[in-house]
Amino acid sequence: MAELLMKAKLTFMIVVGGVLQGLGMSLFLFPHDIPTGGAAGIAVLLHYLFQIPHGFSVWAVNVSMLFTALKWLEMRTFTGTLASITVTSVSVLIFDAVFPDITSNLWLDLASGAVLLGLGIGLLYKYKISNGGFGALALMISIYRSGNPGTILLIMNCIIFMVTASIIDWGIVIQALICQVISTRVIDFIYNIRLTSLPYLTPMYRHKK
Secondary structure, rough: OOHHHHHHHHHHHHHHHHHHHHHHHHHHHHHHHHOOOOHHHHHHHHHHHOOOOOOHHHHHHHHHHHOOHHHOOOOOHHHHHHHHHHHHHHHHHHHHHOOOOOOOOOOHHHHHHHHHHHHHHHHHHHOOOOOOHHHHHHHHHHHHHOOHHHHHHHHHHHHHHHHHHHHHOOOOOHHHHHHHHHHHHHHHHHHHHOOOOOOOOOOEEOOOO
């Protein structure tokens, strides 16, 4: 019974975290072509070049990266991350369809989207679930190096920002960096809050042989 309750709690956190991410991306960040880093940054680029829906790109890029890292992940980590990717991507598709082209003030949208993004990722990290391909790598490094995953994710995302901005517009670099600074603070804050843990989830990476 206790294990069933823990699994139900984990499922709830995956849904909440994924929906918060999707909300921040779809309503506040993607309309301004602000890359959130990693797969989402690539999704912004693909939408700009080929008009591919953000939700499909986010899912495809993340899942392909996740399968590449499968041999380093326990199956529970893999399935949890796959679930969070799917929830986020479906949320983006739904919010894009229900609230098309809703944009207001750039900087207000930037702040709102960054906070929602950080809340969603922070909740997932708190329960040892990655938010995607780049997130899986950041979480893995944080576990082995005892660092904050949000800070690690920021460094990796900066690389994506430079590539995306060089094709779309160099002006989005500043916006993307501000978004990452805000979301990183939120991620680390949520990650370090003392909450009831799920002991059977830690650790969830295969040991080196």
